[in-house]
Amino acid sequence: MDARKLLTGGGAAGTAVRWGLLTAAVMALLLYAPTPYAAYEPGLAFYTKPLVRASNPDEPGTGAFMLTTVQLSDANAWKTIRSSWDGNLELVRKRDLFQGGSQADFMEMQTVVMRGSQTDAVEAAYEEAGVAYEIASYALVVSDAGSSSGAFHTGDEIVSFGGLPVTSLRELSLALNREAAAGQTQVSIVRQGRTLELAIRLPAEVIADQPALMVGVRKLTELRRIQPANAEDEVDIQAGEIGGPSAGLMFALQTLDELTDGDLTAGMRVAGTGTINAKGEVGAIGGVSHKVVAADRAGADVFLVPEENEQEAIAKAADIGTAMRVLGIGTLREAKQALEEAGG
Known part of the structure; x- marks a missing residue:
């Protein structure tokens, strides 16, 4: 049969072809048409122990620490529409997110910031554990x-x-x-x-x-390079493709657990997020609601969150109906004390 007749002619065959082409065009538009938005969604939770390598690690406990992530992707037309009812999908304008730069620049910035955050996490843990060290740029x-x-x-x-x-x-x-x-x-x-x-x-x-x-x-x-006075206290963090500063708190807790006796997790599955500086002060982060979902999906018992993000995290936990406890903390020491109390 002539293809032109099939497309323009009447009958069931012609109608089916026209509907098929229309459906294909709509699907292509929804999936591939560009939009000015990027999309944040819940990412994954990663165990921190394989990422923190200590020269003389403490005996592993029965619990575990987990860092949480968000997933960032281009928002196609379908995601843009879906965001109107999907509470786990957040749109942000690319021009605001990338601040005039490119996506490649943004990802490179996250990598650089993560490298600095790792050193801060180790230094904060050394300070809390009383480990002598030297540091130099x-x-x-x-x-x-x-x-x-x-x-x-x-x-x-x-x-x-x-x-x-x-x-x-x-x-x-x-x-x-x-x-x-x-x-x-x-x-x-x-x-x-x-x-x-x-x-x-x-x-x-x-x-x-x-x-x-x-x-x-x-x-x-x-x-900066941090060097402990005792080689047995050396710790190296290998974050892989994880970027940004928000894993600092969880890296610091895992490092502290490796340097000290006992199980800092108190036998619990502890997820969390938060920046940390060398003094052990925990700072606010973005995307906390997505990280609450990631922690819940990973089966966490406790979710540690910066004080500034606590109310948002509590609201999201209530919204998804999780039994996971949300604990707001301001310092590494407070996180340690909160876990001791929660595990008691």
């Missing part, structure tokens, strides 16, 4: 190049500035003071494994406490 990285089309890219490691070796913000500030009068300078960087030389212009006025602004980027991050 070994690299200075552009963690957010910003939206401008400048010389630097997110993820660039600054090796030297005006001929001076640079591994810290202090060393960069000293180099800036020396080079600012010239109005421009040469910078050596490592970008994706390749060493490059950049020529950059410098503002006439030196702003001593804002070296990132001086070199034309939004944020710089020092990567």
Whole structure:
């Protein structure tokens, strides 16, 4: 039969073909048409013990620590429509999420921030456990190049500035003071494994406490190496593809559990989220409702959350009807005490 007749003619066959083509067109539109949105959804919960490698680990307990994640993806037309009734699907404008940069820059920024967060987690655990250590910067990285089309890219490691070796913000500030009068300078960087030389212009006025602004980027991050006085206390965190700072609390708890006697989990499956600094202070995070769902799906008994996110987490836990307990904490020490009480 002639194909044109089949499409335009009457009868059941022609009608079926037209409906088939219409359905295919609608499905293609729903699945592949671009939108200005990205979508956040509940991710997975990962056991932290395989990611935290201690030289002399404590005997494993009966419980476990888990970090929680969110899933980030492009929102097609179908996801955009589905978000109107799916409480586990959150849309955000890409321009707001990426802040003028690309998705690749955003993911690179999350990787850099995670590297710094790991060191903070270990340092916080060392402080809580009373472990003696030394710490020093070994690299200075552009963690957010910003939206401008400048010389630097997110993820660039600054090796030297005006001929001076640079591994810290202090060393960069000293180099800036020396080079600012010239109005421009040469910078050596490592970008994706390749060493490059950049020529950059410098503002006439030196702003001593804002070296990132001086070199034309939004944020710089020092990567630091932490070395315990006793080699038996060495801890190395391998986060793999996990990015961002929000696993800091759970990495710190797992590290502390490896360094101290007993079972810090008190035999419970403990999920959680939260940034942490070297002082052990826990900071707020985004996407907490999605992480509550991820923790519940993983069978967690307890969900640790920063105090600032506690009410949102409690509301989501009630919404999904979980028996999992939500505990808001402000420091690593408070997290330790909360687990002791919950397990008692």
